Amino acid sequence: MDEFTFIRSIQQPSYRQSSLQKGIGDDAAVFRETQRDIVTAVDTFVEGIHFTKKTIPPKYIGYRALAANLSDIAAMGATPTFYLASAVIPTSWHGFIKDIFQGMRQLANRYHMDLIGGDTVSGDRLMITIHVIGTIDRGKAIYRNNAQEGDIVFVTGTLGDSRAGLYLLKEKSSTVRSTYLTRRHQKPSPRVSFAQKLTSLDRITLNDISDGIASEAKEIALASQQNIVLDVDLIPISEDFKQFPVKWQNEWKLFGGEDFELLGAVSRNSWYKVKQFGKETNTKVSKVGYILHTEHTNKYGRVYLQTDQGFKEIEKYGYIHLS
Ligand code: ADP
Numbered sequence: 001m002d003e004f005t006f007i008r009s010i011q012q013p014s015y016r017q018s019s020l021q022k023g024i025g026d027d028a029a030v031f032r033e034t035q036r037d038i039v040t041a042v043d044t045f046v047e048g049i050h051f052t053k054k055t056i057p058p059k060y061i062g063y064r065a066l067a068a069n070l071s072d073i074a075a076m077g078a079t080p081t082f083y084l085a086s087a088v089i090p091t092s093w094h095g096f097i098k099d100i101f102q103g104m105r106q107l108a109n110r111y112h113m114d115l116i117g118g119d120t121v122s123g124d125r126l127m128i129t130i131h132v133i134g135t136i137d138r139g140k141a142i143y144r145n146n147a148q149e150g151d152i153v154f155v156t157g158t159l160g161d162s163r164a165g166l167y168l169l170k171e172k173s174s175t176v177r178s179t180y181l182t183r184r185h186q187k188p189s190p191r192v193s194f195a196q197k198l199t200s201l202d203r204i205t206l207n208d209i210s211d212g213i214a215s216e217a218k219e220i221a222l223a224s225q226q227n228i229v230l231d232v233d234l235i236p237i238s239e240d241f242k243q244f245p246v247k248w249q250n251e252w253k254l255f256g257g258e259d260f261e262l263l264g265a266v267s268r269n270s271w272y273k274v275k276q277f278g279k280e281t282n283t284k285v286s287k288v289g290y291i292l293h294t295e296h297t298n299k300y301g302r303v304y305l306q307t308d309q310g311f312k313e314i315e316k317y318g319y320i321h322l323s
């Protein structure tokens, strides 16, 4: 299959978004928005760094790549509309590329998104770069710099599952068996509909958890010029996750990446609404800490863990590329 046959094969027979003027087939796509703000993000998914043939089957590779992007759109409270996909494809992957795009489309369909362009080139390792576009009511995008003293810090879902799933995919000899955990690694659920509801709140802070809660909490603390306290025992974990040694659990729930859950902060007054939005969208929401007052110190951007032995500042955070 050559490049052109491939592009024809992934082209949608029709588009769903009414703002689209021109999709695949010209030099660039065109869409028209006059009322709403446009939210956009790009994410790259690289063989050998983010996945291997062993850890994620082709049908989930595209799904997973788009899910990471959708998680960024969710963290802004936006509604996804379009995506563009650039693929670097080695010869050894030719037979799988259709499955990869089908998985992507499966997730895109759920959100009525249209694939409106991309790029296809040969290369020596598989790389999928997805550029996602969404919209939101003017001025309603949710930023990470809004947290204030006394806010409740919360997360969606359960944490550490993806990291545990990755472990199981790599360590075939493990005595723990859990399709739930491996699926959480391969097919994460971006929290789009829950986050959309949060845009109705007066003040809300949000970040998606791609690098582990410790690292994302640090980002919120720095951006908001606050400090955050996380209670390790309040961090929600799944039943299957509890099969691992407690030491691993503690490491993975704090630093394990790629759960694509959301970490947020809201005022105490708004907390009941957040819980209600969780119920309405079937999203588990848990309080995990609070924003600490910065009284007596001008220091901010710190994350403290509350344990049986008291407060402890976190020194190392999640996975850092280029380090
Ligand atoms: P150009 O040479 O103008 O960049 P291409 O031949 O690369 O055009 O692409 C032709 C059309 O197919 C364009 O609309 C482009 O956006 C789309 N396209 C190419 N590769 C992909 C891909 N992997 N996914 C989606 N659309 C693609």
Ligand code: MG
Pocket (backbone or CB within 6 Å): 118, 119, 120
């Ligand atoms: Mg091109």
